[in-house]
Amino acid sequence: MSTPPQQPPQPADQPSQQPVVPPQPTAYPYPSPQSAPPGNFYAQPTLVGQPAPGQPVQPGQFGQAGQPQPGNPYAQAPQYGPGVPVPPPGGGGGAGKAVLWAAVGAVVASVIWAGGVFLIGGKGDSADLRGxxxxxxxxSSADYSSFKSEYPQDDSTPTKNTLKNPALDESYCSLGLKKTGSTYADAYLTMQLDLHRKTDPGPEFTAMWKNYGDSxxxxxxxxxxxxxxxxxxxSQDTTGGSSTSGSRYATLAVRDGWVTYEMTYSAYLSSYDQDKNPPTLSSVTDWLKKDAKATLGQLKG
Structure with missing residues (x-):
């Protein structure tokens, strides 16, 4: 999932008093025959009709080399897995066939049920990108018009990049905000949209942003x-009432299905002329909410 964007660096010829910005916020169900204790029936499996180890051979039951005599109805008894009833002896009796078909039907039904659950689960696990x-x-696609009244000058060289991948689509923009007459950026704005195609970002998104103040x-x-x-x-305000030092920082992080969007503002008072005080943090957070909502509306099909 995406992490809180870093605040862009200040121009080299301006003093820097940046806030402390957090770092970029990752089948065998039965016992083994070799390990089974003495007496465990898994340790010494036997075929139906063969004597268990240590048991005497009944006269007439086995011929040479322990082979069952012809005509013994149990000589070639089929083997069944755990939980599947063994048909009783009796040749072609109706009761025996009924039990056998019931067992086969239960196995088939179990396979079909398992396949159905698998298919339904696959659909439920698909990415919820919501258009x-x-x-x-x-x-050029994000809406940050609320900041234009305070910073009317456009950044002619913003930083932008994209990522297209089967697991993640990402679009990023970082630009400088300038007041009228400013040569250098007075503040910075970053925007990042992530489309998580393989994993649900919900649990990690909540854990990171809801508990941000704890870490x-x-x-x-x-x-x-x-x-x-x-x-x-x-948000964070380190100005302490000063008009010449400290900084103001705010990030609005949004999750809509498997899509996340972060919009971050940062301003350093050392970059401002004394007659160009930055906007209050309250104003900035209102702008972030308005523009983030507008941007998501534009990017949703």
Whole structure:
């Protein structure tokens, strides 16, 4: 499953006070004849009609070399596995045939039932992608219009990449956000969509994002309703009231079926002019919720 995206590095000529961003958040049912204890019937299997070890041979029962005499009805008795009743002796009697056919029918029914369960289970295990598709260019396909009022300048050289694989489709975009008149990026935005084709990301997604605050200090985690099957907002503000130091960071992680989407914002106050304060964390989280919901709606067929 996908992991929290790293925050893009700052330009080399700007001082850096980055927040501590977490690292990228992986048939034989019976006893062996050799190991069976003495007296265990698995240890010394015998054919029907043969004497057990240590038992005397009855006169007239066996000929030379222990071979059964012709005409003995038990001489060539068929072998049956555990749980399948052995037809009683009696030749072509109706009761014997009934028991035999009942046994065969039970075995056939078991095979058919097992095959049916296997086929049904296969369908149930198919990927739940819900019509989503991973775009070739995430930067032009994602909606981040809510940030435009604060950062109207476009990034002319965003970073984007894709992955197409039978197990995973992925689209990624990282771009710089610029205020009017800014030469360098004032903040950064990353977006990543993952289509998990072979494994259900649900359990790991919940474990990682719901409990993010337990494994990473200094982050606030809250459940977000109304987006996908489940969504979590992870945020951190280290400015401490300062307008020149610290940072603001927020990630919205969403899972919809076997599809996950993360949208991350990060801003470093050292990158801002004193007259260009960054937006509040509350504003940023509202923008993330609005734009993530819009993006998922656009990418869902």
């Amino acid at each position: 989503y598709s991973a775009p070739a260019n995430m930067c 990473h200090t200094g982050y606030d985690v809250s459940r977000v309703s109304g987006i996908g099957d489940e969504a979590y907002l992870v």
